[in-house]
Amino acid sequence: MLAVELAGTADAWIGALAGIFVGLSTSWIAHRSGNPKRRLTWVQRLNVSVLRVEGSSSVTVTHATGPVPEARVAEITISNEGKKDVHPEDFTLGNDSLIFDFSVPVVEVLAKESDPPTAPIPETEIDGSKLKISKAPIARAQSISYTLLLNGPKENVRLLTQSLRDTPVRTANLSARRWRRWGLAVVVTFAASALSAYALSLVLPGGDSIYDKYNNCRYWDLHDPQKAADKCPPIKKP
Structure with missing residues (x-):
C-alpha cells in the first residue's frame, strides 16, 4: 500500500520534468525535420603503391599512355x-561540382x-593532377x-573547389561521428537517471523523502x- 501523497507527489514531479524533457526534445526534432540540411562529406580511403617496393626496377606498370614508373592506387568516397x-542545380560552378x-x-x-x-x-574528367566531378x-x-x-x-589529396550552394563539403570524420552518437546516448541516459533520482529525493511534508x-x-x-x-492509506481505485 502506497500513500496517496506519495503517489501524487511523485507522479506530479516526474510528469512535469518528463514533460519538459519531452517537449524540448520534440521541439528540437521538429526544427530539424522542418529545416533539413544538405551535408556532403568526402574521405580518402586508399593511397598505396602498386609495386611491392617503391622505386623497384624489377616490376613496371604500363598504361595505354605509356609507362607509369610510380604507379599508385587511390580511392576517394563522397x-x-x-x-x-542534392540536385544538379544545387551546384554553382559551370559543369563541375567538385574538383x-x-x-x-x-x-x-x-x-x-x-x-x-x-x-x-x-561523370568525371581528368585534368593533370586534378579529378573533376560533374x-x-x-x-x-x-x-x-x-x-x-x-x-x-x-601526397595528400585536397578538395580544391566545391560549389554546393550554402553547404560546405567537409572531410568525413568517422571518429567524431562515433563520439557524437555515444555522447548523445550518454546525455539521454544521464537525463533519465537524473529525473528519477530527483523525483525520489523530493521531501514530503512529513520530512521524509519520497x-x-x-x-x-x-x-x-x-x-x-x-x-x-x-501512515500509508491505500491508493483509491478509480
Missing part, C-alpha cells in the same frame, strides 16, 4: 550524409561505384567511390499493517 537529396587535386598526375579512373548501386554516378544528383544516404591510378609519390517514504510503507505493509494503514 557521401551525402544530409537530410536532403580534387592529388598533387601527382591522375592517369585513369579505374572504377566507379555507388551505394546503393542503382543510384546514378557523376554535376549530378546525389541521393540522401548515397555514397560514391572513385578508384584512381596515379603516377607519383604519396524514496524513504516508499521504503517505509513497504516495510510497514509487511511487518506492521496497522501503522501502514495509518
Whole structure:
C-alpha cells in the first residue's frame, strides 16, 4: 500500500520534468525535420603503391599512355550524409561540382561505384593532377567511390573547389561521428537517471523523502499493517 501523497507527489514531479524533457526534445526534432540540411562529406580511403617496393626496377606498370614508373592506387568516397537529396542545380560552378587535386598526375579512373548501386554516378574528367566531378544528383544516404591510378609519390589529396550552394563539403570524420552518437546516448541516459533520482529525493511534508517514504510503507505493509494503514492509506481505485 502506497500513500496517496506519495503517489501524487511523485507522479506530479516526474510528469512535469518528463514533460519538459519531452517537449524540448520534440521541439528540437521538429526544427530539424522542418529545416533539413544538405551535408556532403568526402574521405580518402586508399593511397598505396602498386609495386611491392617503391622505386623497384624489377616490376613496371604500363598504361595505354605509356609507362607509369610510380604507379599508385587511390580511392576517394563522397557521401551525402544530409537530410536532403542534392540536385544538379544545387551546384554553382559551370559543369563541375567538385574538383580534387592529388598533387601527382591522375592517369585513369579505374572504377566507379555507388551505394546503393542503382543510384546514378557523376561523370568525371581528368585534368593533370586534378579529378573533376560533374554535376549530378546525389541521393540522401548515397555514397560514391572513385578508384584512381596515379603516377607519383604519396601526397595528400585536397578538395580544391566545391560549389554546393550554402553547404560546405567537409572531410568525413568517422571518429567524431562515433563520439557524437555515444555522447548523445550518454546525455539521454544521464537525463533519465537524473529525473528519477530527483523525483525520489523530493521531501514530503512529513520530512521524509519520497524514496524513504516508499521504503517505509513497504516495510510497514509487511511487518506492521496497522501503522501502514495509518501512515500509508491505500491508493483509491478509480
